[in-house]
Amino acid sequence: MDILLVEDDPSVAASVIDGLENASMIVTHVSNGKDAISAAATTNPDLILLDLGLPDMDGQDVCRIIRETSSIPIIVLSARSEEIDRVLALEFGADDYMVKPFGMRELVARIRAVGRRSNQAESTATTSVQVIGPLSIDRRTQRVRVNGEDVYLTPKEFDLLAHLATDPGAVYRRNDIMSEVWDTNWYGTTKTVDAHVAALRKKLGNQDWIEAVRGVGFRLGITDS
Ligand code: CA
Secondary structure (H helix, E strand, O other): OEEEEEOOOHHHHHHHHHHHHHOOOEEEEEOOHHHHHHHHHHOOOOEEEEEOEOOOOEHHHHHHHHHHHOOOOEEEEEOOOOHHHHHHHHHOOOOEEEEOOOOHHHHHHHHHHHHHHHHHHHHOOOOOEEEEOOEEEEOOOOEEEEOOEEEOOOHHHHHHHHHHOOOOOOOEEHHHHHHHHOOOOOOOOOHHHHHHHHHHHHHHOOHHHEEEEOOOEEEEOOOOO
16 A cells, blocks of 8 residues: 655654554655645655644644545644544544554555455445435536535535445434444544534525434435425
């Protein structure tokens, strides 16, 4: 795997590079946000490790900017350990989050897990476009349209919508959604699900398409007419 490491602390960078190279990964290292954005576009890595505290920009903005044009998996590395930051990391499009200091073994495992999920998303998406009434979901290109108009979703918003659309009308429990869409690393914050549902409703332009089932979870409420 080709990894883009964005980290300004030379000692952290050195140990991460060492650990990843031992795990047979190829690492490109940059130490500021500006270089990260250009390297993400030009070197086409399989995954980005992104420190949040960078000298020139906030890592959150770097993540958002990369997300505008790319769905490369991003794991955020940060010393900030408050729950609010975990939720924020999801909100701005990260796929996973590691709090410093972390062990190399865990980092390598997370990289492989995130990489596997994104490969699966690519290879299992053979039945390309699902159409439900005015909504179409293309799992291969991760494109969503409403009445033929493109709707831009973050990768997690897409995953959430695609998950609910697996069986339209069926009720999905909050905790199951958490573990399917966010993996179990994100223990305890089902508020994240609510935040993403709210964002999805807004972007899809119809509040009724994702129905809340009180005390249980959510279902896709679009009828195919
Ligand atoms: Ca830093």
